[in-house]
Amino acid sequence: MIAILKRELKAYFTSMQAYIYLALFVCVTGVFFSLICINYGYNDFAANVLSNFYYMIFIYAIAIPILTMRMFAEEKKQKTETLLLTAPVSPWEIVLGKFLACFAIFLIGLLIVSVFPVIIAVNGNLPIANTISGYVGIILFSGCMIAVGTLISGLTEEPVIAVIVSAVFGLFTLFINVIVAILPNGVIATFVFFGIVILGIAVLFYLDTKKLWISAVVVIAGAVVTVGLYFWKTNWFQYGLTNSLNWLSIEKRFEEFINGAINLSSVVYLLSVTAICLFVTTRVIASRRWR
Amino acid sequence: MxxxxxxxxxxxxxxxxxxxxxxxxxxxxxxxxxxxxxxxxxxxxxxxxxxxxxxxxxxxxxxxxxxxxxxxxxxxxxxxxxxxxxxxxxxxxxxxxxxxxxxxxxxxxxxxxxxxxxxxxxxxxxxxxxxxxxxxxxxxxxxxxxxxxxxxxxxxxxxxxxxxxxxxxxxxxxxxxxxxxxxxxxxxxxxxxxxxxxxxxxxxxxxxxxxxxxxxxxxxxHANPKQLRVIVKGNKQKIHKILRESSLIKRYSYIGETEEGVYEFQVISAQDADIRDDVFLLFSQNQMIVYSVNVEQMSLEDVFIKVTGKEGEE
The missing domain is CATH 3.40.50.300 (P-loop containing nucleotide triphosphate hydrolases)
Structure with missing residues:
Protein backbone atom coordinates (compact mmCIF):
# COMPACT_ATOMS: atom_id res chain seq x y z
CA MET A 1 0.00 0.00 0.00
CA ILE A 2 2.84 2.38 0.88
CA ALA A 3 4.35 1.79 -2.57
CA ILE A 4 1.09 2.74 -4.28
CA LEU A 5 0.59 5.76 -2.03
CA LYS A 6 4.11 7.00 -2.77
CA ARG A 7 3.73 6.51 -6.50
CA GLU A 8 0.36 8.25 -6.60
CA LEU A 9 1.71 11.25 -4.72
CA LYS A 10 4.68 11.44 -7.07
CA ALA A 11 2.35 11.18 -10.05
CA TYR A 12 0.23 14.09 -8.77
CA PHE A 13 3.31 16.26 -8.60
CA THR A 14 5.03 15.14 -11.81
CA SER A 15 1.92 15.92 -13.79
CA MET A 16 0.50 19.42 -13.48
CA GLN A 17 -2.54 18.13 -11.62
CA ALA A 18 -1.43 18.82 -8.05
CA TYR A 19 -0.07 22.28 -8.85
CA ILE A 20 -3.15 23.36 -10.76
CA TYR A 21 -5.42 22.01 -8.06
CA LEU A 22 -3.48 23.64 -5.21
CA ALA A 23 -3.19 26.96 -7.03
CA LEU A 24 -6.92 27.00 -7.71
CA PHE A 25 -7.79 25.94 -4.17
CA VAL A 26 -5.58 28.52 -2.48
CA CYS A 27 -6.62 31.27 -4.89
CA VAL A 28 -10.37 30.72 -4.50
CA THR A 29 -10.07 30.35 -0.71
CA GLY A 30 -8.05 33.58 -0.67
CA VAL A 31 -10.75 35.43 -2.58
CA PHE A 32 -13.44 34.25 -0.15
CA PHE A 33 -11.21 35.10 2.81
CA SER A 34 -10.50 38.64 1.68
CA LEU A 35 -14.11 39.27 0.66
CA ILE A 36 -15.74 37.92 3.81
CA CYS A 37 -13.20 38.07 6.62
CA ILE A 38 -11.18 41.12 5.66
CA ASN A 39 -13.87 43.17 3.94
CA TYR A 40 -16.71 42.53 6.37
CA GLY A 41 -14.65 41.68 9.43
CA TYR A 42 -16.16 38.25 10.17
CA ASN A 43 -13.73 36.39 12.39
CA ASP A 44 -14.97 32.77 12.23
CA PHE A 45 -12.99 31.32 9.34
CA ALA A 46 -14.63 27.87 9.48
CA ALA A 47 -18.20 29.13 9.62
CA ASN A 48 -17.88 32.07 7.25
CA VAL A 49 -15.50 30.75 4.62
CA LEU A 50 -15.17 26.95 4.79
CA SER A 51 -18.91 26.43 5.07
CA ASN A 52 -19.97 29.32 2.87
CA PHE A 53 -22.47 27.85 0.43
CA TYR A 54 -20.74 29.12 -2.72
CA TYR A 55 -17.37 28.03 -1.41
CA MET A 56 -18.73 24.54 -0.73
CA ILE A 57 -20.08 24.35 -4.27
CA PHE A 58 -16.57 25.15 -5.49
CA ILE A 59 -14.90 22.48 -3.34
CA TYR A 60 -17.36 19.62 -3.63
CA ALA A 61 -18.65 20.11 -7.15
CA ILE A 62 -15.43 21.33 -8.81
CA ALA A 63 -12.21 20.83 -6.85
CA ILE A 64 -12.68 17.32 -5.46
CA PRO A 65 -14.19 15.85 -8.65
CA ILE A 66 -11.16 17.17 -10.56
CA LEU A 67 -8.86 15.60 -8.01
CA THR A 68 -10.50 12.17 -8.09
CA MET A 69 -11.48 11.78 -11.73
CA ARG A 70 -8.26 10.25 -13.02
CA MET A 71 -7.62 7.81 -10.19
CA PHE A 72 -8.53 4.62 -12.00
CA ALA A 73 -9.17 5.87 -15.52
CA GLU A 74 -5.47 6.50 -16.08
CA GLU A 75 -4.54 2.96 -15.06
CA LYS A 76 -7.02 1.59 -17.57
CA LYS A 77 -5.70 3.78 -20.36
CA GLN A 78 -2.05 2.93 -19.78
CA LYS A 79 -2.84 -0.75 -19.16
CA THR A 80 -1.02 -0.51 -15.84
CA GLU A 81 -4.08 -2.02 -14.21
CA THR A 82 -2.58 -5.40 -15.14
CA LEU A 83 0.49 -4.63 -13.08
CA LEU A 84 -1.50 -3.77 -9.96
CA LEU A 85 -3.91 -6.68 -10.27
CA THR A 86 -1.21 -9.30 -10.87
CA ALA A 87 1.08 -7.96 -8.14
CA PRO A 88 0.93 -9.55 -4.70
CA VAL A 89 -1.29 -6.80 -3.26
CA SER A 90 -4.97 -6.95 -2.32
CA PRO A 91 -7.64 -4.66 -3.81
CA TRP A 92 -7.79 -2.96 -0.39
CA GLU A 93 -4.18 -1.87 -0.66
CA ILE A 94 -4.74 -0.51 -4.16
CA VAL A 95 -7.86 1.46 -3.23
CA LEU A 96 -6.54 2.70 0.10
CA GLY A 97 -3.21 3.77 -1.45
CA LYS A 98 -5.00 5.80 -4.10
CA PHE A 99 -7.54 7.27 -1.68
CA LEU A 100 -4.92 8.34 0.85
CA ALA A 101 -2.76 9.97 -1.83
CA CYS A 102 -5.72 11.99 -3.02
CA PHE A 103 -6.70 12.87 0.54
CA ALA A 104 -3.12 13.95 1.25
CA ILE A 105 -3.23 16.43 -1.64
CA PHE A 106 -6.46 17.83 -0.26
CA LEU A 107 -4.93 18.14 3.22
CA ILE A 108 -1.89 19.94 1.80
CA GLY A 109 -4.25 22.50 0.30
CA LEU A 110 -6.09 22.82 3.58
CA LEU A 111 -2.81 23.26 5.42
CA ILE A 112 -1.75 26.08 3.11
CA VAL A 113 -5.00 27.99 3.56
CA SER A 114 -4.63 27.63 7.32
CA VAL A 115 -2.52 30.79 7.18
CA PHE A 116 -5.84 32.65 6.91
CA PRO A 117 -7.16 31.76 10.38
CA VAL A 118 -3.65 32.39 11.69
CA ILE A 119 -3.81 35.88 10.21
CA ILE A 120 -7.13 36.40 12.01
CA ALA A 121 -5.69 35.05 15.27
CA VAL A 122 -2.68 37.37 15.08
CA ASN A 123 -4.63 40.50 14.19
CA GLY A 124 -7.87 39.87 15.97
CA ASN A 125 -10.02 37.42 17.79
CA LEU A 126 -10.32 33.85 16.39
CA PRO A 127 -12.94 31.56 17.98
CA ILE A 128 -10.50 28.66 18.49
CA ALA A 129 -12.97 25.92 19.47
CA ASN A 130 -15.28 26.63 16.55
CA THR A 131 -12.36 26.67 14.14
CA ILE A 132 -11.08 23.32 15.38
CA SER A 133 -14.46 21.62 15.19
CA GLY A 134 -14.97 23.20 11.77
CA TYR A 135 -11.66 21.78 10.58
CA VAL A 136 -12.51 18.32 11.94
CA GLY A 137 -15.82 18.59 10.09
CA ILE A 138 -14.35 19.67 6.79
CA ILE A 139 -11.69 16.95 6.94
CA LEU A 140 -14.28 14.22 7.61
CA PHE A 141 -16.74 15.58 5.03
CA SER A 142 -14.04 15.91 2.38
CA GLY A 143 -12.76 12.42 3.10
CA CYS A 144 -16.29 11.21 2.52
CA MET A 145 -16.61 13.07 -0.77
CA ILE A 146 -13.19 11.88 -1.94
CA ALA A 147 -14.27 8.30 -1.17
CA VAL A 148 -17.42 8.86 -3.24
CA GLY A 149 -15.22 10.24 -6.04
CA THR A 150 -12.93 7.19 -5.74
CA LEU A 151 -15.90 4.89 -6.14
CA ILE A 152 -17.22 6.80 -9.16
CA SER A 153 -13.78 6.79 -10.76
CA GLY A 154 -13.55 3.05 -10.19
CA LEU A 155 -16.91 2.51 -11.84
CA THR A 156 -16.25 4.37 -15.08
CA GLU A 157 -13.36 4.31 -17.50
CA GLU A 158 -13.89 7.86 -18.70
CA PRO A 159 -12.46 10.71 -16.59
CA VAL A 160 -15.00 13.10 -18.12
CA ILE A 161 -17.92 10.96 -16.99
CA ALA A 162 -16.29 10.55 -13.57
CA VAL A 163 -15.93 14.31 -13.11
CA ILE A 164 -19.51 15.01 -14.18
CA VAL A 165 -21.06 12.30 -12.02
CA SER A 166 -18.98 13.37 -9.00
CA ALA A 167 -19.93 17.00 -9.53
CA VAL A 168 -23.62 16.13 -9.80
CA PHE A 169 -23.37 14.08 -6.63
CA GLY A 170 -21.61 16.97 -4.87
CA LEU A 171 -24.35 19.38 -5.94
CA PHE A 172 -27.02 16.90 -4.92
CA THR A 173 -25.68 16.63 -1.34
CA LEU A 174 -25.42 20.41 -1.09
CA PHE A 175 -28.88 21.10 -2.51
CA ILE A 176 -30.63 18.24 -0.75
CA ASN A 177 -32.49 20.68 1.56
CA VAL A 178 -33.86 22.57 -1.39
CA ILE A 179 -34.84 19.36 -3.14
CA VAL A 180 -36.51 17.96 -0.03
CA ALA A 181 -38.56 21.14 0.41
CA ILE A 182 -40.21 20.86 -2.98
CA LEU A 183 -40.83 17.10 -2.89
CA PRO A 184 -44.33 15.80 -2.09
CA ASN A 185 -44.99 13.92 1.11
CA GLY A 186 -47.38 11.15 2.05
CA VAL A 187 -47.65 7.41 1.82
CA ILE A 188 -47.89 7.23 -1.99
CA ALA A 189 -44.79 9.36 -2.51
CA THR A 190 -42.84 7.13 -0.14
CA PHE A 191 -44.00 3.99 -1.92
CA VAL A 192 -43.01 5.42 -5.30
CA PHE A 193 -39.60 6.50 -3.97
CA PHE A 194 -38.87 3.13 -2.39
CA GLY A 195 -40.11 1.38 -5.53
CA ILE A 196 -37.71 3.34 -7.73
CA VAL A 197 -34.77 2.69 -5.39
CA ILE A 198 -35.51 -1.05 -5.20
CA LEU A 199 -35.93 -1.37 -8.97
CA GLY A 200 -32.69 0.55 -9.49
CA ILE A 201 -30.79 -1.81 -7.19
CA ALA A 202 -32.38 -4.83 -8.90
CA VAL A 203 -31.33 -3.57 -12.33
CA LEU A 204 -27.77 -3.00 -11.07
CA PHE A 205 -27.66 -6.55 -9.73
CA TYR A 206 -28.94 -7.88 -13.02
CA LEU A 207 -26.36 -5.95 -15.04
CA ASP A 208 -23.62 -7.23 -12.75
CA THR A 209 -24.60 -10.88 -12.49
CA LYS A 210 -26.91 -11.41 -15.51
CA LYS A 211 -29.05 -13.63 -13.30
CA LEU A 212 -32.72 -12.77 -13.20
CA TRP A 213 -33.50 -14.65 -9.99
CA ILE A 214 -31.09 -12.50 -7.93
CA SER A 215 -32.92 -9.37 -9.08
CA ALA A 216 -36.25 -11.03 -8.34
CA VAL A 217 -35.09 -11.81 -4.79
CA VAL A 218 -34.01 -8.18 -4.38
CA VAL A 219 -37.40 -6.88 -5.56
CA ILE A 220 -39.35 -9.26 -3.31
CA ALA A 221 -37.17 -8.55 -0.25
CA GLY A 222 -37.44 -4.80 -0.91
CA ALA A 223 -41.24 -5.01 -1.24
CA VAL A 224 -41.53 -6.96 2.03
CA VAL A 225 -39.35 -4.43 3.88
CA THR A 226 -41.33 -1.49 2.44
CA VAL A 227 -44.71 -2.93 3.35
CA GLY A 228 -43.37 -3.95 6.76
CA LEU A 229 -42.17 -0.38 7.38
CA TYR A 230 -45.59 0.93 6.36
CA PHE A 231 -47.37 -1.11 9.05
CA TRP A 232 -44.67 -0.91 11.69
CA LYS A 233 -43.74 2.79 11.48
CA THR A 234 -46.73 4.43 9.85
CA ASN A 235 -45.87 7.87 11.20
CA TRP A 236 -42.35 7.75 9.89
CA PHE A 237 -43.68 6.40 6.60
CA GLN A 238 -45.90 9.47 6.15
CA TYR A 239 -42.74 11.51 5.68
CA GLY A 240 -40.66 8.57 4.43
CA LEU A 241 -39.35 10.37 1.38
CA THR A 242 -38.01 13.43 3.13
CA ASN A 243 -36.85 11.42 6.13
CA SER A 244 -34.78 9.10 3.94
CA LEU A 245 -33.24 11.93 1.95
CA ASN A 246 -32.41 13.87 5.10
CA TRP A 247 -30.77 10.79 6.53
CA LEU A 248 -28.73 10.45 3.34
CA SER A 249 -27.66 14.09 3.48
CA ILE A 250 -23.96 14.05 4.27
CA GLU A 251 -23.94 17.82 4.33
CA LYS A 252 -26.46 18.01 7.22
CA ARG A 253 -24.00 16.19 9.46
CA PHE A 254 -21.28 18.57 8.38
CA GLU A 255 -23.27 21.61 9.53
CA GLU A 256 -23.14 20.45 13.14
CA PHE A 257 -19.37 20.73 13.15
CA ILE A 258 -19.52 24.27 11.85
CA ASN A 259 -21.77 25.19 14.72
CA GLY A 260 -19.05 24.03 17.07
CA ALA A 261 -20.37 20.60 18.02
CA ILE A 262 -18.36 17.45 17.48
CA ASN A 263 -21.15 14.90 17.57
CA LEU A 264 -19.96 11.30 17.90
CA SER A 265 -22.81 9.88 15.84
CA SER A 266 -21.97 12.28 13.02
CA VAL A 267 -18.29 11.33 13.15
CA VAL A 268 -19.23 7.66 12.98
CA TYR A 269 -21.70 8.37 10.17
CA LEU A 270 -19.15 10.22 8.01
CA LEU A 271 -16.44 7.61 8.65
CA SER A 272 -18.87 4.81 7.81
CA VAL A 273 -19.90 6.38 4.51
CA THR A 274 -16.21 6.76 3.67
CA ALA A 275 -15.47 3.14 4.57
CA ILE A 276 -18.50 1.81 2.67
CA CYS A 277 -17.55 3.72 -0.49
CA LEU A 278 -13.99 2.41 -0.32
CA PHE A 279 -15.21 -1.11 0.36
CA VAL A 280 -17.54 -1.03 -2.65
CA THR A 281 -14.62 0.26 -4.73
CA THR A 282 -12.50 -2.76 -3.72
CA ARG A 283 -15.40 -5.00 -4.80
CA VAL A 284 -15.62 -3.16 -8.13
CA ILE A 285 -11.88 -3.60 -8.69
CA ALA A 286 -11.98 -7.27 -7.71
CA SER A 287 -15.05 -7.93 -9.86
CA ARG A 288 -13.17 -6.81 -12.97
CA ARG A 289 -11.62 -10.27 -12.91
CA TRP A 290 -15.01 -11.80 -13.65
CA ARG A 291 -15.83 -9.86 -16.80
CA MET B 1 5.69 -26.15 -11.27
CA HIS B 222 4.68 -35.40 -37.80
CA ALA B 223 7.47 -36.25 -40.26
CA ASN B 224 6.69 -38.73 -43.01
CA PRO B 225 9.31 -41.46 -43.62
CA LYS B 226 7.80 -42.14 -47.02
CA GLN B 227 8.98 -38.80 -48.34
CA LEU B 228 12.67 -38.43 -49.16
CA ARG B 229 14.85 -35.66 -50.45
CA VAL B 230 17.67 -36.95 -52.64
CA ILE B 231 20.56 -34.97 -54.05
CA VAL B 232 22.51 -36.81 -56.76
CA LYS B 233 25.41 -35.94 -59.03
CA GLY B 234 25.24 -37.31 -62.57
CA ASN B 235 23.44 -37.22 -65.88
CA LYS B 236 19.96 -35.77 -65.43
CA GLN B 237 18.33 -37.99 -68.06
CA LYS B 238 19.88 -41.09 -66.53
CA ILE B 239 18.69 -40.17 -63.05
CA HIS B 240 15.17 -39.71 -64.36
CA LYS B 241 15.35 -43.12 -65.97
CA ILE B 242 16.55 -44.87 -62.80
CA LEU B 243 13.86 -43.28 -60.66
CA ARG B 244 11.14 -44.05 -63.17
CA GLU B 245 12.11 -47.71 -63.54
CA SER B 246 12.67 -48.58 -59.86
CA SER B 247 9.91 -50.65 -58.25
CA LEU B 248 10.69 -49.11 -54.85
CA ILE B 249 9.49 -45.72 -55.88
CA LYS B 250 5.88 -44.80 -56.29
CA ARG B 251 6.31 -41.28 -57.50
CA TYR B 252 8.99 -38.64 -57.73
CA SER B 253 9.40 -35.04 -58.73
CA TYR B 254 12.29 -32.95 -59.85
CA ILE B 255 13.07 -30.03 -57.58
CA GLY B 256 16.05 -28.31 -59.14
CA GLU B 257 19.72 -28.10 -59.86
CA THR B 258 21.62 -27.32 -56.66
CA GLU B 259 25.07 -27.00 -58.31
CA GLU B 260 26.22 -27.65 -61.83
CA GLY B 261 25.46 -31.30 -62.59
CA VAL B 262 23.90 -31.94 -59.17
CA TYR B 263 20.13 -32.42 -58.99
CA GLU B 264 17.60 -32.55 -56.20
CA PHE B 265 14.52 -34.78 -56.26
CA GLN B 266 11.61 -35.50 -54.00
CA VAL B 267 10.95 -39.22 -53.84
CA ILE B 268 7.92 -41.01 -52.45
CA SER B 269 8.33 -44.63 -51.47
CA ALA B 270 6.01 -47.35 -52.69
CA GLN B 271 6.16 -49.12 -49.30
CA ASP B 272 5.71 -47.92 -45.75
CA ALA B 273 9.31 -48.69 -44.86
CA ASP B 274 12.26 -46.33 -44.82
CA ILE B 275 13.98 -46.81 -48.21
CA ARG B 276 16.96 -44.50 -47.74
CA ASP B 277 19.46 -47.39 -47.93
CA ASP B 278 17.86 -48.77 -51.06
CA VAL B 279 17.89 -45.42 -52.80
CA PHE B 280 21.55 -44.96 -51.98
CA LEU B 281 22.45 -48.42 -53.35
CA LEU B 282 20.31 -47.88 -56.43
CA PHE B 283 22.39 -44.88 -57.47
CA SER B 284 25.76 -46.26 -56.40
CA GLN B 285 25.18 -49.41 -58.47
CA ASN B 286 24.75 -47.08 -61.43
CA GLN B 287 28.04 -45.33 -60.58
CA MET B 288 26.38 -42.15 -59.46
CA ILE B 289 27.29 -40.16 -56.41
CA VAL B 290 24.64 -39.48 -53.83
CA TYR B 291 25.28 -36.22 -51.91
CA SER B 292 22.41 -36.69 -49.49
CA VAL B 293 19.29 -38.73 -48.74
CA ASN B 294 17.00 -37.41 -46.03
CA VAL B 295 13.56 -38.10 -44.71
CA GLU B 296 11.66 -34.94 -45.36
CA GLN B 297 11.38 -33.06 -42.04
CA MET B 298 8.21 -31.25 -41.31
CA SER B 299 8.91 -27.76 -40.12
CA LEU B 300 7.04 -26.50 -37.11
CA GLU B 301 5.07 -24.40 -39.52
CA ASP B 302 3.84 -27.49 -41.33
CA VAL B 303 2.95 -29.13 -38.03
CA PHE B 304 1.10 -26.02 -37.01
CA ILE B 305 -0.90 -25.92 -40.23
CA LYS B 306 -1.61 -29.62 -39.93
CA VAL B 307 -2.98 -29.44 -36.36
CA THR B 308 -4.83 -26.16 -36.55
CA GLY B 309 -5.89 -26.40 -40.15
CA LYS B 310 -4.91 -22.77 -40.60
CA GLU B 311 -2.03 -20.78 -41.94
CA GLY B 312 0.06 -19.16 -39.23
CA GLU B 313 0.27 -15.42 -39.58
CA GLU B 314 3.73 -14.17 -40.18
Missing part, protein backbone atom coordinates in the same frame (compact mmCIF):
# COMPACT_ATOMS: atom_id res chain seq x y z
CA UNK B 2 2.57 -24.96 -13.05
CA UNK B 3 -0.53 -27.07 -13.36
CA UNK B 4 -3.53 -25.94 -15.37
CA UNK B 5 -6.63 -28.06 -15.05
CA UNK B 6 -9.82 -27.88 -17.08
CA UNK B 7 -9.69 -24.15 -17.56
CA UNK B 8 -12.93 -22.77 -19.01
CA UNK B 9 -13.61 -19.10 -19.69
CA UNK B 10 -16.77 -17.54 -21.04
CA UNK B 11 -17.03 -13.97 -22.21
CA UNK B 12 -20.78 -13.53 -22.11
CA UNK B 13 -22.02 -16.27 -24.41
CA UNK B 14 -18.70 -16.70 -26.14
CA UNK B 15 -16.56 -19.61 -25.01
CA UNK B 16 -12.96 -18.37 -25.10
CA UNK B 17 -11.42 -21.41 -23.40
CA UNK B 18 -13.01 -24.83 -23.61
CA UNK B 19 -11.21 -26.83 -20.95
CA UNK B 20 -7.47 -26.28 -21.13
CA UNK B 21 -5.10 -28.79 -19.51
CA UNK B 22 -1.33 -28.69 -19.37
CA UNK B 23 1.61 -28.86 -17.05
CA UNK B 24 4.97 -27.11 -16.91
CA UNK B 25 7.99 -28.71 -15.27
CA UNK B 26 10.71 -26.80 -13.43
CA UNK B 27 13.18 -25.13 -15.79
CA UNK B 28 11.29 -25.66 -19.05
CA UNK B 29 10.93 -23.01 -21.69
CA UNK B 30 7.51 -23.54 -23.17
CA UNK B 31 6.07 -21.88 -26.22
CA UNK B 32 2.35 -21.26 -26.33
CA UNK B 33 1.48 -21.18 -29.96
CA UNK B 34 -1.71 -20.49 -31.81
CA UNK B 35 -3.43 -18.23 -34.30
CA UNK B 36 -4.80 -14.89 -33.10
CA UNK B 37 -7.89 -15.43 -30.99
CA UNK B 38 -6.94 -18.96 -29.98
CA UNK B 39 -7.07 -18.02 -26.29
CA UNK B 40 -3.35 -17.58 -25.56
CA UNK B 41 -3.64 -14.21 -23.82
CA UNK B 42 -6.76 -15.30 -21.95
CA UNK B 43 -4.93 -18.36 -20.65
CA UNK B 44 -1.98 -16.24 -19.53
CA UNK B 45 -4.25 -13.64 -17.93
CA UNK B 46 -5.93 -16.36 -15.91
CA UNK B 47 -2.66 -17.96 -14.81
CA UNK B 48 -1.39 -14.61 -13.56
CA UNK B 49 -4.61 -13.81 -11.73
CA UNK B 50 -5.63 -10.85 -13.86
CA UNK B 51 -8.77 -12.61 -15.05
CA UNK B 52 -10.95 -15.11 -13.26
CA UNK B 53 -11.75 -18.41 -14.95
CA UNK B 54 -15.34 -19.54 -15.30
CA UNK B 55 -14.21 -22.92 -13.98
CA UNK B 56 -11.00 -24.86 -13.56
CA UNK B 57 -7.87 -24.62 -11.45
CA UNK B 58 -4.45 -23.05 -11.67
CA UNK B 59 -1.83 -24.38 -9.27
CA UNK B 60 1.71 -23.12 -8.93
CA UNK B 61 4.11 -25.18 -6.83
CA UNK B 62 1.04 -26.95 -5.47
CA UNK B 63 -0.65 -23.74 -4.30
CA UNK B 64 -4.03 -22.74 -5.67
CA UNK B 65 -4.22 -19.27 -7.20
CA UNK B 66 -7.64 -18.53 -5.70
CA UNK B 67 -6.85 -19.82 -2.21
CA UNK B 68 -3.49 -18.13 -1.74
CA UNK B 69 -3.46 -15.28 -4.26
CA UNK B 70 -0.69 -13.29 -2.57
CA UNK B 71 1.78 -16.14 -2.26
CA UNK B 72 1.07 -17.42 -5.75
CA UNK B 73 1.38 -13.99 -7.36
CA UNK B 74 4.81 -13.60 -5.77
CA UNK B 75 5.97 -16.61 -7.80
CA UNK B 76 4.99 -15.11 -11.15
CA UNK B 77 6.64 -12.45 -13.27
CA UNK B 78 4.24 -11.31 -15.97
CA UNK B 79 4.88 -9.33 -19.12
CA UNK B 80 1.45 -8.71 -20.68
CA UNK B 81 0.98 -8.11 -24.37
CA UNK B 82 1.13 -4.38 -23.72
CA UNK B 83 3.79 -3.71 -21.09
CA UNK B 84 2.13 -2.02 -18.08
CA UNK B 85 4.29 1.10 -17.93
CA UNK B 86 3.68 4.42 -16.22
CA UNK B 87 4.70 6.77 -19.00
CA UNK B 88 5.50 9.70 -16.74
CA UNK B 89 8.02 7.88 -14.56
CA UNK B 90 11.70 7.34 -15.23
CA UNK B 91 12.89 3.80 -15.85
CA UNK B 92 14.51 3.53 -12.44
CA UNK B 93 11.63 5.10 -10.53
CA UNK B 94 9.24 2.73 -12.24
CA UNK B 95 11.26 -0.40 -11.56
CA UNK B 96 11.81 0.57 -7.93
CA UNK B 97 8.07 1.09 -7.59
CA UNK B 98 7.42 -2.39 -8.98
CA UNK B 99 9.97 -3.78 -6.52
CA UNK B 100 8.19 -2.18 -3.59
CA UNK B 101 4.84 -3.28 -4.99
CA UNK B 102 6.13 -6.85 -4.95
CA UNK B 103 6.93 -6.45 -1.29
CA UNK B 104 10.64 -5.54 -1.32
CA UNK B 105 11.92 -2.95 1.13
CA UNK B 106 13.02 0.30 -0.56
CA UNK B 107 16.71 -0.53 -0.10
CA UNK B 108 16.34 -4.09 -1.41
CA UNK B 109 14.35 -2.78 -4.34
CA UNK B 110 17.14 -0.29 -5.22
CA UNK B 111 19.75 -3.02 -5.16
CA UNK B 112 17.72 -5.50 -7.17
CA UNK B 113 16.72 -2.90 -9.75
CA UNK B 114 20.39 -2.03 -10.29
CA UNK B 115 21.17 -5.70 -10.96
CA UNK B 116 18.25 -6.17 -13.29
CA UNK B 117 19.04 -3.01 -15.23
CA UNK B 118 22.51 -4.45 -15.77
CA UNK B 119 21.08 -7.70 -17.01
CA UNK B 120 18.61 -6.03 -19.37
CA UNK B 121 21.00 -3.29 -20.53
CA UNK B 122 18.85 -0.46 -19.29
CA UNK B 123 21.53 1.41 -17.36
CA UNK B 124 22.16 4.13 -19.91
CA UNK B 125 18.42 4.97 -19.99
CA UNK B 126 17.70 4.71 -16.28
CA UNK B 127 16.86 8.38 -15.87
CA UNK B 128 14.80 8.77 -19.01
CA UNK B 129 11.03 9.09 -18.84
CA UNK B 130 9.40 5.93 -20.12
CA UNK B 131 7.28 7.88 -22.61
CA UNK B 132 10.49 8.94 -24.38
CA UNK B 133 11.75 5.39 -24.88
CA UNK B 134 11.58 3.46 -28.14
CA UNK B 135 9.33 0.44 -28.47
CA UNK B 136 12.25 -1.93 -28.01
CA UNK B 137 13.35 -0.28 -24.79
CA UNK B 138 9.81 -0.19 -23.48
CA UNK B 139 9.56 -3.91 -24.07
CA UNK B 140 12.82 -4.36 -22.20
CA UNK B 141 11.53 -2.31 -19.27
CA UNK B 142 8.46 -4.55 -19.34
CA UNK B 143 10.64 -7.64 -19.13
CA UNK B 144 12.77 -6.08 -16.37
CA UNK B 145 9.58 -5.40 -14.44
CA UNK B 146 8.63 -9.08 -14.71
CA UNK B 147 12.06 -10.15 -13.43
CA UNK B 148 11.90 -8.10 -10.24
CA UNK B 149 11.54 -10.19 -7.11
CA UNK B 150 13.19 -13.09 -8.92
CA UNK B 151 9.97 -15.05 -9.54
CA UNK B 152 10.57 -18.69 -10.57
CA UNK B 153 7.84 -18.58 -13.22
CA UNK B 154 7.92 -16.05 -16.05
CA UNK B 155 4.88 -15.54 -18.25
CA UNK B 156 5.72 -13.54 -21.37
CA UNK B 157 2.88 -12.63 -23.72
CA UNK B 158 4.18 -11.88 -27.20
CA UNK B 159 7.50 -10.43 -26.01
CA UNK B 160 8.81 -9.87 -29.55
CA UNK B 161 5.88 -8.03 -31.06
CA UNK B 162 6.80 -4.72 -32.62
CA UNK B 163 10.55 -5.18 -32.29
CA UNK B 164 12.98 -4.80 -35.17
CA UNK B 165 15.15 -7.79 -36.17
CA UNK B 166 18.13 -6.69 -34.05
CA UNK B 167 15.96 -6.16 -31.03
CA UNK B 168 14.35 -9.55 -31.58
CA UNK B 169 17.78 -11.19 -31.46
CA UNK B 170 18.66 -9.26 -28.30
CA UNK B 171 15.38 -10.17 -26.66
CA UNK B 172 15.81 -13.80 -27.65
CA UNK B 173 19.27 -13.91 -26.11
CA UNK B 174 18.01 -12.23 -22.98
CA UNK B 175 15.25 -14.81 -22.60
CA UNK B 176 17.67 -17.65 -23.29
CA UNK B 177 20.00 -16.35 -20.59
CA UNK B 178 17.16 -16.65 -18.10
CA UNK B 179 16.62 -20.31 -18.89
CA UNK B 180 17.73 -22.78 -16.27
CA UNK B 181 16.97 -20.52 -13.32
CA UNK B 182 13.41 -19.80 -14.42
CA UNK B 183 10.50 -21.68 -15.87
CA UNK B 184 9.35 -19.61 -18.81
CA UNK B 185 6.18 -19.57 -20.83
CA UNK B 186 6.16 -17.52 -24.03
CA UNK B 187 3.20 -16.97 -26.27
CA UNK B 188 3.52 -16.09 -29.90
CA UNK B 189 1.92 -16.53 -33.25
CA UNK B 190 5.29 -16.38 -34.97
CA UNK B 191 6.66 -19.87 -35.32
CA UNK B 192 10.30 -19.24 -35.97
CA UNK B 193 10.59 -17.37 -32.70
CA UNK B 194 9.21 -20.21 -30.66
CA UNK B 195 11.21 -22.77 -32.58
CA UNK B 196 14.52 -21.14 -31.68
CA UNK B 197 13.84 -20.45 -28.00
CA UNK B 198 11.53 -23.11 -26.66
CA UNK B 199 12.22 -26.73 -25.88
CA UNK B 200 8.53 -27.53 -25.41
CA UNK B 201 5.49 -26.42 -27.29
CA UNK B 202 1.80 -26.17 -26.60
CA UNK B 203 -0.34 -25.46 -29.63
CA UNK B 204 -3.74 -23.92 -29.03
CA UNK B 205 -6.57 -23.40 -31.42
CA UNK B 206 -10.06 -22.15 -30.86
CA UNK B 207 -9.86 -22.32 -27.06
CA UNK B 208 -8.40 -25.81 -26.93
CA UNK B 209 -4.97 -27.40 -26.64
CA UNK B 210 -4.42 -29.32 -29.85
CA UNK B 211 -0.83 -30.50 -29.43
CA UNK B 212 1.75 -30.67 -26.63
CA UNK B 213 5.29 -31.94 -26.97
CA UNK B 214 8.98 -31.27 -27.18
CA UNK B 215 9.75 -29.10 -30.17
CA UNK B 216 12.03 -31.63 -31.87
CA UNK B 217 9.72 -34.51 -31.03
CA UNK B 218 6.78 -32.67 -32.49
CA UNK B 219 8.59 -32.15 -35.76
CA UNK B 220 9.72 -35.77 -35.84
CA UNK B 221 6.31 -37.12 -34.92
Missing amino acids: LLVENLVKHYGNQEALKGINFQLEEGQIVGLLGPNGAGKSTTMNIITGYLGATSGNVKIQGMDLLEQPKQVKKLIGYLPEQPPLYEKMTVREYLEFVGELKGLKPREAKQEVAEIMNKTNLHERENMLICHLSKGYKQRVGLAQALIGNPPLLILDEPMVGLDPNQIIEMRELIRSLAGTHTIMISSHILSEIETICDHIIIMDNGQVVAVNETKQLERE
